[in-house]
Amino acid sequence: MSLTAEKSLKNPYLSQKAEILEIFQETEIEYTFRLESDFELNFGQFLEVSIPGYGEAPISVSNFTDQWLELTIRKVGKLTDRIHDLEEGDYLYLRGPYGNGFDFENYQDKNLIIAAGGTGLAPVRSLIEYAGNNLDQLSDFEVLAGFKDAGSLLFERDIKRWRQKFDVLLTVDKTCDIWGECVGLITEHIAELHLENIANTEVIVVGPPPMMKYSIIEFQKLGVPDDQIWVSYERKMHCGLGKCGHCKIEDNYVCIDGPVYNYAEVKEIRD
Amino acid sequence: MSFNTKKIKKNAFRITKDREVTALRIRVPGGHINAKYLSLIKEIADEYGNGTLHITTRQGFEVPGISFADFEEVNKKIAPILEGMEKEIGVKIADPREGYPAAGTRNVSACIGNRVCRYSNYDTTEMAQQIEKNIFPNDYHVKIALSGCPNDCIKGHLQDFGILGMVEPIYHQERCIGCKACVDNCHKRVTSALSFEQERVLRDEKRCIGCGECILQCPTNAWERGEQFFKVVIMGRTGKKNPRLAKPFLKWASRDVVIAIVNNVYDYIERHIDTSLAKEHIGYIVDRTGYPKFKEEILKGVELNSECEIADKINWNGYQTGEKI
Amino acid sequence: MGFNFSENGFNQLLESLNQDYQIYAPVRKKNKDSFSANDLITYDLIKSLEEIELTVKSKYSAKEIVFPIRETLFHFVEGEQFIASDTDDKYIIFLRPCDRNAFKRLDKIFLENGPEEDIYYKRLRENVKFFVIECTSGFDSCFCVSMESNTVEAEDYAAFLRFEENGVSCEVNDQDLAVEFSSQAEEIKFEPQFIEKNKVEVKLPDREKLTNEVFEHQLWTEYSQRCIACGRCNTSCPTCSCFTVKDVLYDENKKSGERFRRWAGCHIDGFTEMAGGHNFREDYGDRMRYKTMHKIYDFGERFDFDMCVGCGRCDDVCPEYISFSKCINKLSTIIEEGV
Ligand code: SF4
Ligand code: SF4
Ligand code: SF4
Ligand code: SF4
Ligand code: SF4
Ligand code: FES
Numbered sequence: 001m002s003l004t005a006e007k008s009l010k011n012p013y014l015s016q017k018a019e020i021l022e023i024f025q026e027t028e029i030e031y032t033f034r035l036e037s038d039f040e041l042n043f044g045q046f047l048e049v050s051i052p053g054y055g056e057a058p059i060s061v062s063n064f065t066d067q068w069l070e071l072t073i074r075k076v077g078k079l080t081d082r083i084h085d086l087e088e089g090d091y092l093y094l095r096g097p098y099g100n101g102f103d104f105e106n107y108q109d110k111n112l113i114i115a116a117g118g119t120g121l122a123p124v125r126s127l128i129e130y131a132g133n134n135l136d137q138l139s140d141f142e143v144l145a146g147f148k149d150a151g152s153l154l155f156e157r158d159i160k161r162w163r164q165k166f167d168v169l170l171t172v173d174k175t176c177d178i179w180g181e182c183v184g185l186i187t188e189h190i191a192e193l194h195l196e197n198i199a200n201t202e203v204i205v206v207g208p209p210p211m212m213k214y215s216i217i218e219f220q221k222l223g224v225p226d227d228q229i230w231v232s233y234e235r236k237m238h239c240g241l242g243k244c245g246h247c248k249i250e251d252n253y254v255c256i257d258g259p260v261y262n263y264a265e266v267k268e269i270r271d
Numbered sequence: 272m273s274f275n276t277k278k279i280k281k282n283a284f285r286i287t288k289d290r291e292v293t294a295l296r297i298r299v300p301g302g303h304i305n306a307k308y309l310s311l312i313k314e315i316a317d318e319y320g321n322g323t324l325h326i327t328t329r330q331g332f333e334v335p336g337i338s339f340a341d342f343e344e345v346n347k348k349i350a351p352i353l354e355g356m357e358k359e360i361g362v363k364i365a366d367p368r369e370g371y372p373a374a375g376t377r378n379v380s381a382c383i384g385n386r387v388c389r390y391s392n393y394d395t396t397e398m399a400q401q402i403e404k405n406i407f408p409n410d411y412h413v414k415i416a417l418s419g420c421p422n423d424c425i426k427g428h429l430q431d432f433g434i435l436g437m438v439e440p441i442y443h444q445e446r447c448i449g450c451k452a453c454v455d456n457c458h459k460r461v462t463s464a465l466s467f468e469q470e471r472v473l474r475d476e477k478r479c480i481g482c483g484e485c486i487l488q489c490p491t492n493a494w495e496r497g498e499q500f501f502k503v504v505i506m507g508r509t510g511k512k513n514p515r516l517a518k519p520f521l522k523w524a525s526r527d528v529v530i531a532i533v534n535n536v537y538d539y540i541e542r543h544i545d546t547s548l549a550k551e552h553i554g555y556i557v558d559r560t561g562y563p564k565f566k567e568e569i570l571k572g573v574e575l576n577s578e579c580e581i582a583d584k585i586n587w588n589g590y591q592t593g594e595k596i
Numbered sequence: 597m598g599f600n601f602s603e604n605g606f607n608q609l610l611e612s613l614n615q616d617y618q619i620y621a622p623v624r625k626k627n628k629d630s631f632s633a634n635d636l637i638t639y640d641l642i643k644s645l646e647e648i649e650l651t652v653k654s655k656y657s658a659k660e661i662v663f664p665i666r667e668t669l670f671h672f673v674e675g676e677q678f679i680a681s682d683t684d685d686k687y688i689i690f691l692r693p694c695d696r697n698a699f700k701r702l703d704k705i706f707l708e709n710g711p712e713e714d715i716y717y718k719r720l721r722e723n724v725k726f727f728v729i730e731c732t733s734g735f736d737s738c739f740c741v742s743m744e745s746n747t748v749e750a751e752d753y754a755a756f757l758r759f760e761e762n763g764v765s766c767e768v769n770d771q772d773l774a775v776e777f778s779s780q781a782e783e784i785k786f787e788p789q790f791i792e793k794n795k796v797e798v799k800l801p802d803r804e805k806l807t808n809e810v811f812e813h814q815l816w817t818e819y820s821q822r823c824i825a826c827g828r829c830n831t832s833c834p835t836c837s838c839f840t841v842k843d844v845l846y847d848e849n850k851k852s853g854e855r856f857r858r859w860a861g862c863h864i865d866g867f868t869e870m871a872g873g874h875n876f877r878e879d880y881g882d883r884m885r886y887k888t889m890h891k892i893y894d895f896g897e898r899f900d901f902d903m904c905v906g907c908g909r910c911d912d913v914c915p916e917y918i919s920f921s922k923c924i925n926k927l928s929t930i931i932e933e934g935v
Contacts, residue, residue, distance in 0.1 A: 010715065011670075011679060011715050012712040012714075012715070013669045013670070013715075013716075013841075014670060014677050014679070015677070017675065050843070050855075052672035052675060052677070052843060052853065052855065053672070053843050053844070053845040053850070053851075053853045054843060055841075055842060055843045056841055056843070056855070057871055074871075074872075076871045076872045077871050077872075080871065091675065093675075209874075234870065235868070235870070235876075236867075236868055236869060236870045236871075238839070238840055238841045238857075238860075239839075239841065241710045241711065241712055241714070242705075242709040242710025243705060243706060243709065243710060243714050243837070243839070244838060244840065244841065244857075244860070245705075245837060245838030245839070245860070245862070246838065246840070246860065246867065246868070248890070248894070250889065250894050250897075251893075251894040251897040251898050253709065253710065255710075256709070256710045256711065268808050270808060270811055271868065271876035271877055271882075271886070385631070385632045385633050389631050391632060392632045393632060394633065436632075438632065444666065445664070445665065445666050446665050446666070447665070447666065447858070448665060448666070448831065448840075448858050448859045448860065448861070448864075449840070449842070449858060450827055450861075450864050450865075452826065452827075469844045469845065469847070470842050470843075470844045470856075471844075483632070486630050487630050487631070488826075489630070490826055490827045490828045490830075490831045490861075490864075491656075491665055491831050491859070492628075492629070492630065492636060492638070492655075492656075493665075495628065496627065496628055496629070496630070496632065499632070
């Protein structure tokens with residue numbers, strides 16, 4: 001056995017160590033980890049994140065700059081439990097980035113609407129940041145974010161900041177008195193969005209499978225054509241490289257062909 | 272009519288309710304029979320008996336309704352059965368035309384075994400026939416049955432010797448895909464001997480009964496079929512006095528060990544049988560001498576394989592009449 | 597170039613090849629299959645002609661030599677990652693046309709799909725030479741002719757062998773080996789033969805007519821009842837390439853361990869399970885549908901041939917007597933007759 005550094009570079013299964021710069025608590029079970037990074041990233045891409053000995057998991061990049069990237073991680077098992085024990089100055093292991101991500105060109109000068117349910121806000125957060133900082137590149141921009149309850153609200157500090165620049169419609173399934181926001185499922189609020197100029201509108205829908213399914217139906221009802229709807233899929237991705245097969249849906253490999261799809265292309269596909 | 276009932280019984284004929292007639296018992300060692308003998312048995316039933324047959328719990332046939340006057344002729348008639356089913360497998364029969372030479376040691380029965388059953392760890396019929404060859408003819412009352420696996424379909428747990436097939440499962444981590452089929456199955460259907468830790472299967476040898484189900488479950492042959500072994504349970508019985516299930520005597524015994532201990536049984540009986548009783552069964556003899564004595568004598572000269580485990584003590588319990596049900 | 601070897605001559609050839617190559621072929625392992633007293637026919641190293649089992653199909657294919665069932669990706673100690681250095685081992689694999697064609701499928705996934713090559717597959721695959729076993733009569737469940745994988749091209753093999761009564765006739769394509777062959781045998785004319793008709797034939801559904809409506813058909817519900825999700829059809833398949841990545845820590849020292857991969861199968865529980873427990877295909881009939889579509893449709897949409905090579909192993913091993921070839925034919929009939 002030998003450390004073959006030169007080969008390591010070509011081995012796509014090896015990860016690189018990244019220091020945790022800062023940790024932000026989002027909810028009781030979700031934390032955002034800011035890590036040092038020199039990855040070249042696109043909005044909505046994901047990384048394979050690991051701690052040797054505890055496994056690897058696909059996690060979407062929830063924000064990034066040239067110096068750092070953020071991962072918003074929910075505590076759901078062996079690996080993520082362990083990650084939540086880490087502190088600033090500790091390391092995570094990363095490889096990637098994987099997937100196509102959101103191509104901003106598709107939304108350039110359009111009326112962009114992003115509907116995100118729960119953790120679905122993480123993969124679009126970097127895109128929202130970019131859009132918010134470049135509103136002149138869009139004709140209109142609006143975000144609809146839904147959460148189960150006040151306790152599962154993510155990126156609270158960002159949302160406050162975003163609201164100074166563009167409309168963010170926030171809803172929680174159950175009553176919440178914190179912000180005095182609307183109550184109810186995302187689907188109930190879709191009609192309130194700025195959908196006057198449908199021909200020039202692009203809609204991004206990200207979230208748990210049922211939320212995506214019913215939100216899309218709502219947008220369709222309001223006349224948004226399938227090819228102006230964009231989705232991002234979450235699957236069990238073991239390799240990120242189009243090899244392991246876990247993410248395959250029909251002839252699509254979500255890890256390399258997705259996770260972002262134009263809905264018109266994937267509306268028929270079935271797991 | 273005048274004849275020696277003891278002699279008749281030894282010849283495998285029965286004294287029946289009807290003073291005029293007898294019934295013939297035919298052994299089927301290992302419970303597997305060439306169908307050609309069935310036509311001969313049918314012929315005897317039609318010609319000498321009352322045209323019916325009884326299938327016994329020990330996997331033999333009983334042909335009722337034979338007139339005592341015909342028993343010698345019937346013996347001649349069954350000669351091919353003694354030739355083919357006893358002499359052929361090595362049983363010493365002086366003259367096959369004189370019928371069965373003994374009836375004390377019962378037919379060695381067996382479940383269907385690995386000629387058919389997927390669970391069986393060996394060919395039960397073949398081994399039953401080898402045991403039959405070693406111990407028959409013999410007048411001592413010993414019941415032996417062989418099952419292919421610890422499911423014990425032949426009910427060896429109700430015999431003096433229940434011989435149950437085992438196999439050593441050998442795990443190859445490099446072939447394991449972690450599907451846990453073996454672990455879940457062992458947990459649900461067997462003894463929870465398997466666990467899954469650090470992405471590999473661990474087998475608790477104390478709990479494992481060598482049934483081989485993990486080998487059957489595995490989709491990659493990660494469990495290798497290792498050596499064949501046996502569990503021997505002893506001194507189970509039905510009967511009027513203290514019926515009870517057999518208890519484990521040996522575990523992971525080699526075939527040679529099993530064959531050797533069964534051979535030793537007869538000397539033990541010879542030494543300890545109470546001849547004042549009519550045909551004392553071995554279980555009651557063990558009750559009298561105690562298990563340690565039995566164990567000592569039956570293992571005499573037997574070279575135990577290194578894997579073989581022996582029971583230190585056995586307490587059969589069972590139940591006694593007179594207790595409230 | 598064609599050659600003819602006596603049995604002895606071929607054994608001498610194997611002996612000399614053995615100095616540079618590990619030679620794998622289907623062998624018979626006495627009493628080693630799952631059921632007692634059954635022989636396991638599978639791939640293993642051989643040294644002589646007599647060890648090669650040619651009368652029965654192997655239960656597992658040669659896939660596991662190049663895509664091991666469990667393979668270490670790297671070791672780690674205190675957070676540093678170490679990959680095992682490459683070995684220089686070279687391999688010769690004896691296999692039938694179907695199984696040779698199966699490697700073309702594996703090559704697609706491991707070497708062409710996605711942005712990068714799979715280095716673990718590649719480093720073994722590069723060192724393999726194929727010796728194709730002539731197969732003109734096949735076995736009961738084979739349907740390679742229907743899947744167009746009954747034949748191989750000259751560039752697909754180093755040697756092509758016909759096993760005969762008293763020896764072996766063959767053709768050699770590999771220049772390095774040609775010397776070895778020619779020094780030990782007489783030259784003959786040799787023309788590879790292929791099976792032209794199997795006992796089983798399948799009719800592939802018309803791609804154009806294969807719409808998603810058929811996903812809802814009761815054909816699959818039948819398998820929901822019958823399939824027990826044991827995964828044998830995946831593990832015996834020479835073209836299934838799915839795997840799962842896992843970590844272990846070595847007991848002694850919680851700081852060291854390895855990351856490895858092992859075969860996965862889309863029929864087996866947990867294949868689509870995400871962190872948090874959601875599964876995309878709980879129903880076993882859905883899994884049968886998913887596998888079927890991958891084998892005879894999805895793969896072909898991405899690459900230029902279907903994934904299934906018609907080796908029939910999945911039929912041979914299914915404990916519930918589910919026949920894949922029957923399933924394909926049923927699907928075709930349904931589509932012909934209109935869903
Ligand atoms: S059944 Fe086989 S592959 Fe599955 S966990 Fe057990 S040993 Fe491993
Ligand atoms: S599928 Fe059967 S007949 Fe065809 S090459 Fe393979 S073994 Fe031979
Ligand atoms: S699906 Fe079945 S017939 Fe097709 S290649 Fe796999 S095992 Fe062979
Ligand atoms: S059939 Fe299933 S296990 Fe096999 S390659 Fe396709 S998805 Fe993977
Ligand atoms: S082998 Fe048969 S029972 Fe097992 S998973 Fe495949 S189809 Fe289902
Ligand atoms: S994550 Fe492995 S193929 Fe997509």
